[in-house]
Amino acid sequence: xxxxxxxxxxxxxxxxxxxxxxxxxxxxxxxxxxxxxxxxxxxxxxxxxxxxxxxxxxxxxxxxxxxxxxxxxxxxxxxxxxxxxxxxxxxxxxxxxxxxxxxxxxxxxxxxxxxxxxxxxxxxxxxxxxxxxxxxxxxxxxxxxxxxxxxxxxxxxxxxxxxxxxxxxxxxxxxxxxxxxxxxxxxxxxxxxxxxxxxxxxxxxxxxxxxxxxxxxxxxxxxxxxxxxxxxxxxxxxxxxxxxxxxxxxxxxxxxxxxxxxxxxxxxxxxxxxxxxxxxxxxxxxxxxxxxxxxxxxxxxxxxxxxxxxxxxxxxxxxxxxxxxxxxxxxxxxxxxxxxxxxxxxxxxxxxxxxxxxxxxxxxxxxxxxxxxx
Amino acid sequence: xxxxxxxxxxxxxxxxxxxxxxxxxxxxxxxxxxxxxxxxxxxxxxxxxxxxxxxxxxxxxxxxxxxxxxxxxxxxxxxxxxxxxxxxxxxxxxxxxxxxxxxxxxxxxxxxxxxxxxxxxxxxxxxxxxxxxxxxxxxxxxxxxxxxxxxxxxxxxxxxxxxxxxxxxxxxxxxxxxxxxxxxxxxxxxxxxxxxxxxxxxxxxxxxxxxxxxxxxxxxxxxxxxxxxxxxxxxxxxxxxxxxxxxxxxxxxxxxxxxxxxxxxxxxxxxxxxxxxxxxxxxxxxxxxxxxxxxxxxxxxxxxxxxxxxxxxxxxxxxxxxxxxxxxxxxxxxxxxxxxxxxxxxxxxxxxxxxxxxxxxxxxxxxxxxxxxxxxxxxxxxxxxxxxxxxx
Numbered sequence: 001x002x003x004x005x006x007x008x009x010x011x012x013x014x015x016x017x018x019x020x021x022x023x024x025x026x027x028x029x030x031x032x033x034x035x036x037x038x039x040x041x042x043x044x045x046x047x048x049x050x051x052x053x054x055x056x057x058x059x060x061x062x063x064x065x066x067x068x069x070x071x072x073x074x075x076x077x078x079x080x081x082x083x084x085x086x087x088x089x090x091x092x093x094x095x096x097x098x099x100x101x102x103x104x105x106x107x108x109x110x111x112x113x114x115x116x117x118x119x120x121x122x123x124x125x126x127x128x129x130x131x132x133x134x135x136x137x138x139x140x141x142x143x144x145x146x147x148x149x150x151x152x153x154x155x156x157x158x159x160x161x162x163x164x165x166x167x168x169x170x171x172x173x174x175x176x177x178x179x180x181x182x183x184x185x186x187x188x189x190x191x192x193x194x195x196x197x198x199x200x201x202x203x204x205x206x207x208x209x210x211x212x213x214x215x216x217x218x219x220x221x222x223x224x225x226x227x228x229x230x231x232x233x234x235x236x237x238x239x240x241x242x243x244x245x246x247x248x249x250x251x252x253x254x255x256x257x258x259x260x261x262x263x264x265x266x267x268x269x270x271x272x273x274x275x276x277x278x279x280x281x282x283x284x285x286x287x288x289x290x291x292x293x294x295x296x297x298x299x300x301x302x303x304x305x306x307x308x309x310x311x312x313x314x315x316x317x318x319x320x321x322x323x324x325x326x327x328x329x330x331x332x333x334x335x336x337x338x339x340x341x342x343x344x345x346x347x348x349x350x351x352x353x354x355x356x357x358x359x360x361x362x363x364x365x366x367x368x369x370x371x372x373x374x
Numbered sequence: 375x376x377x378x379x380x381x382x383x384x385x386x387x388x389x390x391x392x393x394x395x396x397x398x399x400x401x402x403x404x405x406x407x408x409x410x411x412x413x414x415x416x417x418x419x420x421x422x423x424x425x426x427x428x429x430x431x432x433x434x435x436x437x438x439x440x441x442x443x444x445x446x447x448x449x450x451x452x453x454x455x456x457x458x459x460x461x462x463x464x465x466x467x468x469x470x471x472x473x474x475x476x477x478x479x480x481x482x483x484x485x486x487x488x489x490x491x492x493x494x495x496x497x498x499x500x501x502x503x504x505x506x507x508x509x510x511x512x513x514x515x516x517x518x519x520x521x522x523x524x525x526x527x528x529x530x531x532x533x534x535x536x537x538x539x540x541x542x543x544x545x546x547x548x549x550x551x552x553x554x555x556x557x558x559x560x561x562x563x564x565x566x567x568x569x570x571x572x573x574x575x576x577x578x579x580x581x582x583x584x585x586x587x588x589x590x591x592x593x594x595x596x597x598x599x600x601x602x603x604x605x606x607x608x609x610x611x612x613x614x615x616x617x618x619x620x621x622x623x624x625x626x627x628x629x630x631x632x633x634x635x636x637x638x639x640x641x642x643x644x645x646x647x648x649x650x651x652x653x654x655x656x657x658x659x660x661x662x663x664x665x666x667x668x669x670x671x672x673x674x675x676x677x678x679x680x681x682x683x684x685x686x687x688x689x690x691x692x693x694x695x696x697x698x699x700x701x702x703x704x705x706x707x708x709x710x711x712x713x714x715x716x717x718x719x720x721x722x723x724x725x726x727x728x729x730x731x732x733x734x735x736x737x738x739x740x741x742x743x744x745x746x747x748x749x750x751x752x753x754x755x756x757x758x759x760x761x762x763x764x765x766x
């Protein structure tokens with residue numbers, strides 16, 4: 001029993017922390033978030049050089065072959081600076097190809113993705129539908145030995161900087177669709193979170209050759225979804241930690257009625273509550289990350305617990321931080337709004353807290369570790 | 375990172391589990407504190423004979439010298455099998471460790487063995503009517519008289535005082551010293567005319583706690599622990615002891631309660647189905663499970679940290695706070711599930727689950743007060759974990 005980071009994981013954490021702190025200072029975050037595509041090419045190249053694009057992808061295909069705990073360490077730090085980066089979407093796409101792709105497909109798509117030379121992003125949610133995780137409406141119509149896709153996928157992360165989409169269809173399959181393919185139109189949406197752009201991707205009779213449909217079965221992508229939930233929950237934990245740190249620093253410094261406001265229990269107890277939620281979130285995330293690596297049978301329950309908890313903490317802690325800061329926290333000039341917005345976006349992505357709690361209820365009321373409908 | 379038990383820890387768990395299964399004395403008597411204490415006394419003798427009493431104590435003092443993880447395992451197993459508490463729980467958890475840490479050789483020789491056997495019951499005389507959270511303001515005074523001290527004052531919330539031979543008493547020996555200084559830690563013999571105990575009836579209708587009155591009670595010099603004027607430091611050790619065991623026992627207890635809550639939900643009709651089908655109740659049950667899991671994982675993280683640094687950190691306050699919140703939420707939810715039937719107490723014909731949840735609901739109101747109020751824990755966290763300035 002040892003529930004802490006190893007020395008290697010600690011090294012990943014401090015490398016990531018230092019790199020990200022220098023790379024995404026407030027001014028740079030604002031520049032990137034105000035740009036047309038919200039993408040930071042030079043930052044991406046540096047992350048790729050650090051091996052992050054393939055951190056948790058198989059070594060065989062050029063990844064680092066590290067575990068989900070290591071991935072969680074990295075994403076916690078990404079959240080800490082609210083990094084505007086397609087690393088999350090790219091990682092999810094990579095995990096999906098690793099889980100469901102053929103060797104040829106891995107050679108063609110996964111290896112360059114792991115190297116950071118190509119970027120992929122999942123296109124899962126059907127516009128106008130219920131946006132439920134792992135349920136897709138788009139039909140894959142047979143066309144010779146390939147399929148034809150028509151419809152609109154929305155809430156697609158980082159579409160502007162992606163080279164290809166991994167499109168999910170009603171049969172549970174995933175198809176690689178290049179952004180430049182005929183019939184593909186990308187329309188940016190205005191996301192609440194300026195540091196992670198969302199788009200709609202319209203597919204009009206897009207032909208997918210057989211070699212671009214992954215042979216994986218629908219259930220192969222469940223562990224991918226679960227791992228993605230852990231990474232996102234880790235990011236929310238980092239978001240919460242940053243909002244807490246900013247609040248504590250401010251509460252020590254800001255004087256009212258002749259004292260630092262942190263001396264007042266109305267403020268200090270709020271900060272204590274923020275710490276509680278941040279630490280709980282972290283424990284749930286690393287418990288789930290450990291399960292992903294060492295005890296996969298408990299991952300479905302553990303990841304739903306982590307995602308549910310971190311969904312709430314990831315925006316409530318920044319929300320409380322705004323209250324601690326008072327008026328200045330409500331200004332565009334202050335960085336807190338980036339964290340509130342990222343936390344809110346994460347809360348609603350990959351299943352919200354309510355969706356995950358329902359999975360937890362399913363499992364615990366039956367005394368299982370796997371939700372009944374997982 | 376490794377959340378599994380090592381082979382030797384697993385072996386330990388299996389040994390504990392097996393022994394408890396074979397020796398479990400069955401449920402406690404339902405009523406009568408005297409009967410319950412006799413039952414627990416018998417249980418402690420059994421534990422002691424098998425070497426399970428004082429498992430955290432060093433072997434040279436009759437304990438088992440168990441690691442923190444083993445203590446956690448033992449507490450979790452004992453609670454999950456709903457084994458009774460030993461009769462002398464305060465002596466084992468606090469008295470013994472304090473004597474071991476601060477006592478003289480004579481004191482160790484005199485007190486430790488009867489704590490382990492349960493032959494002598496201990497109680498804790500810290501809180502006073504006017505000194506709750508601000509413990510260091512306590513007023514009970516001890517005045518030197520030859521080679522004795524004469525103690526006058528009042529203590530409150532004294533669990534098991536009516537059964538206790540010894541009281542871990544903190545009293546003021548230097549009235550003019552600053553409040554944290556001038557306190558001394560005594561072992562007070564409760565069996566004397568100067569000591570009177572009176573049960574304090576709480577909102578459950580039970581008298582779990584007592585008021586204790588000292589009227590020129592006498593305690594010899596030889597019963598000072600840790601030196602005159604050093605009482606605050608000694609008392610703090612008492613409060614820090616056996617955190618690991620307590621935390622894991624508490625978590626295991628909440629897990630038992632969650633199991634019962636699920637059962638209650640499945641057996642309670644609601645909207646043509648059961649409460650377990652109701653989306654609102656499902657959300658709340660799930661949230662409780664999630665919070666208990668975070669509490670369990672936090673405790674593991676804390677344990678790992680403590681094993682590395684050797685000292686439990688102030689983060690332990692988070693666990694106690696969270697435990698109180700969860701326990702209260704859980705019992706509130708049980709009453710909500712029961713609906714109008716939640717009015718019926720133990721002994722009523724139509725009470726659900728024998729009225730157990732009504733009792734738990736009332737009893738859990740104290741969880742955010744006893745052993746450090748949630749409000750004070752938040753102060754500790756704000757000041758000692760977050761480094762925020764003190765108001766005082």
